[in-house]
Amino acid sequence: MYQLLISDESRLDILDAFSWYESRRGGLGKDFELCLEAGLNQIQRDPLLFQKRYRHLRIHFINRFPYGIHYLIEKETIKVLGVFHTSRNPRKWIIRLRLGQ
Numbered sequence: 001m002y003q004l005l006i007s008d009e010s011r012l013d014i015l016d017a018f019s020w021y022e023s024r025r026g027g028l029g030k031d032f033e034l035c036l037e038a039g040l041n042q043i044q045r046d047p048l049l050f051q052k053r054y055r056h057l058r059i060h061f062i063n064r065f066p067y068g069i070h071y072l073i074e075k076e077t078i079k080v081l082g083v084f085h086t087s088r089n090p091r092k093w094i095i096r097l098r099l100g101q
Helices: 008-024 028-045 090-100
Strands: 003-006 052-054 057-061 067-074 077-085
Touching: 003 028, 008 028, 008 077, 028 057, 028 067, 028 077
Parallel strands: 003 077
Antiparallel strands: 052 057, 057 067, 067 077
16 A cells, blocks of 8 residues: 655645635534545555646545645655645646645
């Protein structure tokens, strides 16, 4: 199984999304967290399943929420560079891709 590394920036993305959903309705942030966890588990089991979007960057769109997990595969390691809302400007994750290499 691949090792999963979540960047500090990604952790902040997750916290922001969790807080936003939780402020809308109690428990919705937890639902987001569960869907995100399922997506991360799916990536860890089969990271090649999801398509490349930019160079070597892959994106897995999680269920129920308009968020994508942006990651790179390096040997036996999966590096999560960001967890972005689908309406965000792609330049944001392209910048992280450059920083993550």
